[in-house]
Amino acid sequence: xxxxxxxxxxxxxxxxxxxxxxxxxxxxxxxxxxxxxxxxxxxxxxxxxxxxxxxxxxxxxxxxxxxxxxxxxxxxxxxxxxxxxxxxxxxxxxxxxxxxxxxxxxxxxxxxxxxxxxxxxxxxxxxxxxxxxxxxxxxxxxxxxxxxxxxxxxxxxxxxxxxxxxxxxxxxxxxxxxxxxxxxxxxxxxxxxxxxxxxxxxxxxxxxxxxxxxxxxxxxxxxxxxxxxxxxxxxxxxxxxxxxxxxxxxxxxxxxxxxxxxxxxxxxxxxxxxxxxxxxxxxxxxxxxxxxxxxxxxxxxxxxxxxxxxxxxxxxxxxxxxxxxxxxxxxxxxxxxxxxxxxxxxxxxxxxxxxxxx
Amino acid sequence: xxxxxxxxxxxxxxxxxxxxxxxxxxxxxxxxxxxxxxxxxxxxxxxxxxxxxxxxxxxxxxxxxxxxxxxxxxxxxxxxxxxxxxxxxxxxxxxxxxxxxxxxxxxxxxxxxxxxxxxxxxxxxxxxxxxxxxxxxxxxxxxxxxxxxxxxxxxxxxxxxxxxxxxxxxxxxxxxxxxxxxxxxxxxxxxxxxxxxxxxxxxxxxxxxxxxxxxxxxxxxxxxxxxxxxxxxxxxxxxxxxxxxxxxxxxxxxxxxxxxxxxxxxxxxxxxxxxxxxxxxxxxxxxxxxxxxxxxxxxxxxxxxxxxxxxxxxxxxxxxxxxxxxxxxxxxxxxxxxxxxxxxxxxxxxxxxxxxxxxxxxxxxxxxxxxxxxxxxxxxxxxxxxxxxxxxxxxxxxxxxxxxxxxxxxxxxxxxxxxxxxxxxxxxxxxxxxxxxxxxxxxxxxxxxxxxxxxxxxxxxxxxxxxxxxxxxxxxxxxxxxxxxxxxxxxxxxxxxxxxxxxxxxxxxxxxxxxxxxxxxxxxxxxxxxxxxxxxxxxxxxxxxxxxxxxxxxxxx
Ligand SMILES: Nc1ncnc2c1ncn2[C@@H]1O[C@H](COP(=O)(O)OP(=O)(O)O)[C@@H](O)[C@H]1O
Ligand SMILES: [Mg+2]
Numbered sequence: 015x016x017x018x019x020x021x022x023x024x025x026x027x028x029x030x031x032x033x034x035x036x037x038x039x040x041x042x043x044x045x046x047x048x049x050x051x052x053x054x055x056x057x058x059x060x061x062x063x064x065x066x067x068x069x070x071x072x073x074x075x076x077x078x079x080x081x082x083x084x085x086x087x088x089x090x091x092x093x094x095x096x097x098x099x100x101x102x103x104x105x106x107x108x109x110x111x112x113x114x115x116x117x118x119x120x121x122x123x124x125x126x127x128x129x130x131x132x133x134x135x136x137x138x139x140x141x142x143x144x145x146x147x148x149x150x151x152x153x154x155x156x157x158x159x160x161x162x163x164x165x166x167x168x169x170x171x172x173x174x175x176x177x178x179x180x181x182x183x184x185x186x187x188x189x190x191x192x193x194x195x196x197x198x199x200x201x202x203x204x205x206x207x208x209x210x211x212x213x214x215x216x217x218x219x220x221x222x223x224x225x226x227x228x229x230x231x232x233x234x235x236x237x238x239x240x241x242x243x244x245x246x247x248x249x250x251x252x253x254x255x256x257x258x259x260x261x262x263x264x265x266x267x268x269x270x271x272x273x274x275x276x277x278x279x280x281x282x283x284x285x286x287x288x289x290x291x292x293x294x295x296x297x298x299x300x301x302x303x304x305x306x307x308x309x310x311x312x313x314x315x316x317x318x319x320x321x322x323x324x325x326x327x328x329x330x331x332x333x334x335x336x337x338x339x340x341x342x343x344x345x346x347x348x349x350x351x352x353x354x355x356x357x358x359x360x361x362x363x364x365x366x367x368x369x370x371x372x
Numbered sequence: 373x374x375x376x377x378x379x380x381x382x383x384x385x386x387x388x389x390x391x392x393x394x395x396x397x398x399x400x401x402x403x404x405x406x407x408x409x410x411x412x413x414x415x416x417x418x419x420x421x422x423x424x425x426x427x428x429x430x431x432x433x434x435x436x437x438x439x440x441x442x443x444x445x446x447x448x449x450x451x452x453x454x455x456x457x458x459x460x461x462x463x464x465x466x467x468x469x470x471x472x473x474x475x476x477x478x479x480x481x482x483x484x485x486x487x488x489x490x491x492x493x494x495x496x497x498x499x500x501x502x503x504x505x506x507x508x509x510x511x512x513x514x515x516x517x518x519x520x521x522x523x524x525x526x527x528x529x530x531x532x533x534x535x536x537x538x539x540x541x542x543x544x545x546x547x548x549x550x551x552x553x554x555x556x557x558x559x560x561x562x563x564x565x566x567x568x569x570x571x572x573x574x575x576x577x578x579x580x581x582x583x584x585x586x587x588x589x590x591x592x593x594x595x596x597x598x599x600x601x602x603x604x605x606x607x608x609x610x611x612x613x614x615x616x617x618x619x620x621x622x623x624x625x626x627x628x629x630x631x632x633x634x635x636x637x638x639x640x641x642x643x644x645x646x647x648x649x650x651x652x653x654x655x656x657x658x659x660x661x662x663x664x665x666x667x668x669x670x671x672x673x674x675x676x677x678x679x680x681x682x683x684x685x686x687x688x689x690x691x692x693x694x695x696x697x698x699x700x701x702x703x704x705x706x707x708x709x710x711x712x713x714x715x716x717x718x719x720x721x722x723x724x725x726x727x728x729x730x731x732x733x734x735x736x737x738x739x740x741x742x743x744x745x746x747x748x749x750x751x752x753x754x755x756x757x758x759x760x761x762x763x764x765x766x767x768x769x770x771x772x773x774x775x776x777x778x779x780x781x782x783x784x785x786x787x788x789x790x791x792x793x794x795x796x797x798x799x800x801x802x803x804x805x806x807x808x809x810x811x812x813x814x815x816x817x818x819x820x821x822x823x824x825x826x827x828x829x830x831x832x833x834x835x836x837x838x839x840x841x842x843x844x845x846x847x848x849x850x851x852x853x854x855x856x857x858x859x860x861x862x863x864x865x866x867x868x869x870x871x872x873x874x875x876x877x878x879x880x881x882x883x884x885x886x887x888x889x890x891x892x893x894x895x896x897x898x899x900x901x902x903x904x905x906x907x908x909x910x911x912x913x914x915x916x917x918x919x920x921x922x923x924x925x926x927x928x929x
Contacts (some may be wrong), residue, residue, distance in 0.1 A: 102838060
């Protein structure tokens with residue numbers, strides 16, 4: 015991010031730029047300076063716990079609400095700043111709502127055609143294309159209440175895509191679907207969005223959804239974006255302890271670092287990046303391995319949760335630290351027994367270990 | 373995944389036009405429309421209140437030494453009597469039909485709403501004619517028990533209270549019934565599982581829980597009782613409302629009428645505050661309910677027929693008897709028809725009534741839509757407060773509103789006259805009357821419009837906006853079609869209420885513009901019962917439309 019040439023090329027192709035957005039509701043500060051830059055054609059997920067301000071951010075981008083401070087530009091055109099507040103209907107934003115918000119008095123075709131200009135004949139072609147795109151050809155005469163949840167959602171998507179918006183916003187688009195359906199719909203939607211090549215911001219509190227759908231994920235806590243990166247980076251090199259704990263599961267272990275090694279309760283372990291002094295190591299449960307033979311570091315098995323394909327095992331080190339281990343389902347350990355434990359790959363270090371967070 | 377393999381050329385190449393619009397941010401905005409509407413509604417009330425702050429003491433002294441003590445006493449008696457009567461009958465009937473099975477209970481459940489169609493003053497003159505000295509009941513009484521057999525004097529507060537109780541109990545009945553239904557299911561079963569019988573559950577659980585609903589229903593009934601001047605006049609039981617009309621109409625003393633109206637307004641506003649507080653609580657209470665109805669216990673033997681008899685008696689007295697009498701009179705009137713009497717004016721009065729009611733309905737519902745729509749857009753407490761001010765007219769007696777409206781438009785008229793020599797442009801025209809109707813019935817329209825607007829979720833508005841619709845398009849393409857039913861219901865309700873309205877119409881109607889209501893009242897006041905039956909029956913027939921709609925939607929009331 016500090017590379018100037020990278021910054022320049024990014025600005026040139028950014029479809030959506032949000033800078034330092036702040037927003038209060040009464041005395042409560044909901045957004046504390048949100049920066050979000052989305053490149054053309056990119057799918058960005060806004061991931062964070064419930065109530066952290068994701069929906070608010072989306073509503074500011076759409077123009078339903080105005081920020082206290084900050085600036086929003088779409089395709090280089092400022093739509094929100096201290097002097098500007100372009101109306102929602104002039105922003106060319108598409109939005110898919112959590113509850114779909116289909117118009118109950120209009121048929122599928124009329125819903126999709128709502129935002130299109132011209133008379134019925136002008137619209138018909140485009141409506142047909144979109145019906146085909148979302149796989150609902152033949153259902154154009156149906157009314158919204160005659161559709162299943164997944165079908166309603168695809169109508170909402172087609173309706174939002176029809177006027178060719180510059181940015182598509184999706185607020186928890188899968189939360190109203192049955193879990194059994196969700197994975198299926200998710201991959202369909204991903205394919206549709208990819209084919210449409212549209213710039214997307216997708217809000218979710220479900221990390222699996224974010225990781226599987228988005229090119230980049232912006233993790234948000236308490237009205238601020240803590241880190242924006244691709245899934246791999248986010249998982250392996252989280253910017254903060256909070257991100258590490260929210261995206262996947264993480265063990266934290268205090269250590270003394272010197273160069274690319276650190277000394278901790280697991281002995282001397284390798285580091286991703288060189289560090290010095292007192293640090294906190296972040297260790298994913300699958301980085302740990304329990305060994306039947308007890309030589310080296312010893313651990314007592316405290317609890318066990320079996321999931322079939324894998325299992326989570328809680329251990330206590332001799333030094334007292336509690337850690338979680340994730341292993342294949344066929345490994346056999348008994349609660350109360352002592353076994354060996356080792357770190358299988360390099361750990362990620364956070365500088366300045368003071369408090370122990372788990 | 374097959375769905376994505378089709379050709380998508382148009383979607384992959386967005387060729388959007390430039391983002392247009394100036395979008396200058398305005399840092400302060402005033403919700404102009406709701407401010408205007410709330411101002412319009414509250415102006416008559418504020419001006420009346422101002423009257424009260426500058427009381428004409430000599431006038432009050434004179435009123436106090438003559439008619440005021442009796443009017444005040446009668447008003448309080450009437451309120452106490454009607455309050456108690458509607459509470460007992462309304463609550464009792466609601467309990468019977470929700471908790472017990474007896475012959476005809478499903479029929480009574482709905483039919484007991486029918487008296488809502490009957491304006492109190494029509495009921496009043498029917499009962500007056502039936503129970504008066506020369507009426508059939510007393511004539512039969514004397515024939516049976518001799519000339520000097522004692523009979524209670526019908527010209528009394530008791531008569532007025534009975535009549536009003538019979539037409540107004542449905543307000544309590546309606547709210548009590550839904551309170552019992554929504555709370556009773558689980559709570560009463562829990563109470564009975566703890567060994568509490570139905571009768572004890574009624575006093576210990578149902579009544580305390582439904583108390584806010586019951587009191588709110590009684591408050592609505594009392595508001596109606598306070599607006600009435602005609603029934604109490606038939607029964608020689610003058611109240612303050614009657615006094616306002618008498619001073620205004622009879623003695624042409626508008627100053628004194630206005631003073632008296634401002635006093636009545638205080639009572640009405642007190643009632644309004646009570647009702648609104650209780651309404652809020654009633655809603656809160658009922659949210660806890662499971663929505664499952666209590667299982668009705670089958671009554672046996674005597675009590676089965678007792679319950680039937682109670683329901684049948686109320687329905688007979690409050691609906692079948694008066695309707696039967698009206699029909700009988702009307703048949704006589706038409707058979708023994710003297711050419712050149714009622715048929716010459718009937719068409720004209722029907723036309724007047726329908727025109728007034730139609731215009732008022734459109735006007736009121738239009739304003740209600742604007743008010744509800746802006747409340748949705750602004751979502752501010754200030755606008756919410758304005759809405760509550762704009763919809764308080766239903767609590768005010770027609771005579772109070774008439775006095776307030778006159779206070780508001782008379783100065784405008786004078787100013788216009790001084791500048792343009794227009795004469796009494798507003799006061800003498802239908803404008804004042806329409807103003808009064810809007811003030812009184814905006815709440816009715818607003819409630820119906822608002823509840824149907826609530827069905828349009830905010831996200832639907834927002835979805836339409838992201839698809840390029842301007843606020844006006846949202847109103848036209850999304851909200852209007854979705855609220856069409858609610859708007860229709862609101863139109864019907866206001867239309868019918870205007871048809872039934874009497875005091876404001878009587879006091880503010882332009883010279884020569886008579887309505888069915890005024891006509892029926894005038895004839896009845898001169899004891900031309902038979903002639904009065906024709907306009908009265910017309911009003912009741914129209915009044916039945918919303919009641920039947922209400923009976924069909926039933927439970928949601
Ligand atoms: N219209 C509103 N008025 C007051 N507070 C609000 C409003 N909308 C959201 N909030 C508050 O702002 C915070 C962030 O809300 P939101 O953006 O909806 O969170 P998320 O979508 O991340 O769950 C929450 O604490 C919520 O209670
Ligand atoms: Mg949200």
